[in-house]
Amino acid sequence: MSGLRRRSLLAAGGTAATAGLLGTGPVQAQALPRTAGAATGAGAAARRPGPYDDKVRALLARMTLEEKLGQLQQLPWTYNTGPGGPGTKEVEQAARQGRLGSVLNIFGARTTNALQKIAVEESRLGVPLLFGLDVIHGFWTTFPIPLAQAAGFDPRVAARDAEVSAKEARSNGVHWTFAPMMDVTHEPRWGRIAEGNGEDPYLTAAFAAAKVRAYQGADLSAADRIAACAKHFVAYGGAEGGRDYNTVDVSEARLRNLYLPPFRAAVDAGVATVMASFNTIGGVPAHANPRTLTDILKQEWSFDGMVVSDWNGVQELIPHGVAQDGAQAARLALRAGVDMEMTSTTMVTYGKRLVREGKISEQRVDDAVSRILRLKFALGLFARPYVDEGREIGAPTPEARAAARSAAARSMVLLKNEKGVLPVGRSVGAIAVVGPFGDSGDLLGTWVLPPAAQRFPAVTVLDAVRKAVPGGTVRYERGVAAEGDDISGIPAAVAAARSAGMTFVVVGEPAALSGEAAARSDIGLPGAQEKLIEAIARTGRPFAVVLVNGRPLTVGGWLDRAPAVLEAWHPGIEAGNAIADVLFGRVNPGGKLPVSFPRAVGQIPIHYNHENTGRPYDPDDKFTSKYLDLPDGPQFPFGHGLSYTTFRTGPPALSRDRIPVDALRRGGTVEVAATVTNTGPRPGDEVVQLYVHDRAAALAQPVRRLRGFRRVTLAPGGSRTVRFRLGAEDLGFFTHDPHGEFLLEPGAIDIYVGDSSAAEGRCTLSVT
Structure with missing residues (x-):
């Protein structure tokens, strides 16, 4: 060999x-092009000189140790508050003292400028602040969730999201997004599957690189670009049982063949920052893991950007059981390779003592600060710390909405279509829309800015269907709620279906059932939604099921009775219009599944890229790898998708x-x-x-x-x-x-x- x-x-x-x-x-x-200074072997390659090195060295020489440690600190802001509002005094004081490097959860040109003015004009050295925000699949213009975008099998879908989002966010004073998430996972119970690109490292790598490039562009200082963050480093998608924040135990081969490739693609694409993950790997929490953060990321790959902790991730080394107190947590994280601490304050609180006691070298502190300062220079914050309030984007533009609509339709997957039930002709006659999501705006998905959700809700399916058939008869009956056992509304939904030439049954998951801290042990349709489908099927009238969800679902209980099934995911701000575009044939669906759909929860993990066994499945041999009570394989395999x-x-x-x-x-x-x-x-x-x-x-x-x-x-x-x-x-x-x-x-x-x-x-x- x-x-x-x-x-x-x-x-x-x-x-x-x-x-x-x-x-x-x-x-x-x-x-993909290589990044400057990339490693050519297992060891570290010498970092090539950068355009801001002299400025960084000069600024470092003027900084006290306290000011250096302050650059390592990121504190949270509260949505919709300005200077003097709730939870802001601590942030303002730290900025004034020059003991703050970054603020997250802050946006709005006026708000960010006011806080930036304190840092630039009132602190001793005037070092500008870096403003970060979770811009995951849209700022004002909500695009489909990332899992849906991957179903497009076209990285330009993700790139267009990033371009629109970066322009809107930067105009609102945001410099940095905590995206894209590139955690490969074989675990559909994990709520954060919605935030990634599914089960395949190759597909995820392509989307990760495209989104990084689109967020950042050729010039980070441009008024329409923001710094990207590759998260979560690493193997977060392997959480046991699909429970968020849970343990991961993974071999070196699987780590490198499955979990690391998208991150390497992001580094090769020039990603500015990387975020550590919440999970342990082989018993070592990611925030205290020098093997991954330093040996692989910074040395082997020569990543010279900045590593940020996840929310409170350094402090959580204590409940993880590897740190006795905050001082030890700070020491472990800094020595592992974390450069900036999000929310918790162990580095700024204990850093001076740790340096004095020789437990952390000032050289390591200088390295972390240099990485942060280089990013601030690259973003142009020293030259232009303030955003132009006159050019703030306050709402989705028609062009942005059109891009979101196109992306949503391009991401939909036709799972089943017997006898050409879809698309529906405009002369179909009366149409019934039933189901809890038929007249619901809860189609934006997880990780949407609260002000965006309030001000710019999703277009409903009902409104879009009515617009698609002007002058036609469209009747809506909810039938059942998204959650709960009440079936008293089913007879009205059945009556609507009996009187219609076509019925659209719009069912799925509320957005709150996917995303962070949203693991599910049962990934079937919640509540009584399956009973609604079964009741509509018994009418014998034509119908199609539209799924709106943030993860693969188990659909075996009703699938055989549904003539057509369209996987629409959580499609974003133009959800209803994009769904109608596909249902009526304005758009011919071409999406494919970026993740396998299991037949039952008991099959999980089930994924196409599994290793074979010495006794692979054989239906005629009892002693082979299979379940006694299920057919072999998933309900729908990775890459599946039909067309008209x-x-x-x-x-x-x-x-x-x-x-x-x-x-x-x-x-x-x-x-x-x-x-x-x-x-x-x-x-x-x-x-x-x-x-x-x-x-x-x-x-x-x-x-x-x-x-x-x-x-x-x-x-x-x-x-x-x-x-x-x-x-x-x-x-x-x-x-x-x-x-x-x-x-x-x-x-x-x-x-x-x-x-x-x-x-x-x-x-x-x-x-x-």
Whole structure:
């Protein structure tokens, strides 16, 4: 066997389209560029001089130790309060004393300027503050949740969100967002699955890189760009039982092959900051883990940005059981590689004592401060600390709404469509809209700014359907509540369905049931919603189920009785309009599932990229890996998604059927080509997906690994040959070596190309 020390991650691989939101993207994708100063091996590479180094050194030389420690402190502000409001006196005092580096949860041009003025004009050195905010999938203009965006299989969806969000946020005085979240997870019970991109590291890496670049642009000081934050470092998505903040125990191989790739892609894309995660890894909390924060992130990858703690994460080293008190928590976090402390105050409280006692070196403090100051210089805060109040964006623009609407429709997944029930013609006659989310604005999803939710609620499905059929008869009956057992409204919903030519049953999860601290042990439809679907099915009238949710759901109890199911996720501010666009055929759905849908909670974890066993599933053999009471596999596999037209993907062909290991080491590649044809009556989008499987390796490999995807638009009868390039990054894997050994071996690699992770088109490449 032959080893290859890993050098970089090809985040978008030869796959991810990066053209306009409604475009098809180039047929041949490009590799991601390396960041300056990136490591070329397991050890640290010398940091290249930066444009602000002299200014940072000069400022450091003037700072007292107290002022340096102050730069490491981030304190929270309260929404909708200005100077002198509740909870602000401590922040203002720290800013005035020069003992504050950053404030989170603050926005608004007037508010941020007032606080910034205190720091710049009243503190001794006038160091500006860095303002951060959770801008996760929109500021005023709420886009679909990130999990939905991943379903678009087009990184431009995430990039457009970031561009709009950055412009709105920066005009409101925000410099820094705590996004994107790139935690790969196999755990749909975990509420924060809504905030990430699903179960695959390759897809997540492509979206992470695209969103980082779009938030930050080519110039962080620009009036429409903000600093991004890659979170949560690392393996947060592996939380046991899907319970937030829970323990993770993971091997080195799985850490590097599954959880780390999106973060490496973000670093390669130039991400400005990284956030530590809440979880332990092998018993070591992330905030006290020098192995991940320093050895891998800062040394092996040469990340020269800033690491911020999560909310109270340093203080929580005490209940984790690794720190006895605040002083020890500060020492562990600083030595591990945390540069800025969010909310808790252990570093600023105990830092001077720790330096005096030799438990923390002032050199380490200077390193942390330098990282923070470099970011402030890059953002242009020393030159322009204030935002132009006359240019503050206070509401979504028509262009931003149009982008959100397009993104939402592009992210929807048609799970089922028997006998062409969808799309609905404008002449269908009377339409019934039933279900708790038919006339609800609770479609924005988790992590939405409270003022945005109050001022700019989602367009409802009912309003959008009425607008789509002007002059038509549209009747609404709720039927049941989103939660609770009351079924007294079902008869009215049934009556509405009986009198209609088509019924839309809009069901799902309230936004509060997904996101942080929102784990569920049962991921079926809450309350009596399944009973509503069953009652509508018994009418025998045509209907379609629209799901609005923040995670995969178990849908097996009613799925067979529903002729059509559209997965709309939590679609954002233009939710109703985007859903109507798809239901009435204005948009032909082309999204694919970025995560597997389990048949039952008892199957979890179930994901397409699982390792095989010595006794793989065999329905005719009792002693193989399976459940006695469930069919094999998920309800819907990763990559699944239908269209109002049909597609045929031809067999994949290789540019050569063998390649030497040495050639791969030298950057050699193999091209894989497949032709996709629209065989149906409508224009539509297909996502061509490429998977690899190493038949025999030093470590048991996943049965399939996504290594290429391309979303293409085809007219009826149209064809396109899609080409992918596979190289060392795609054909090798990390071993258990703690220094990041990346292994390439001779052997047979099966390559699958098709429309989901169950693709059948196959060819074989020999690595010699």
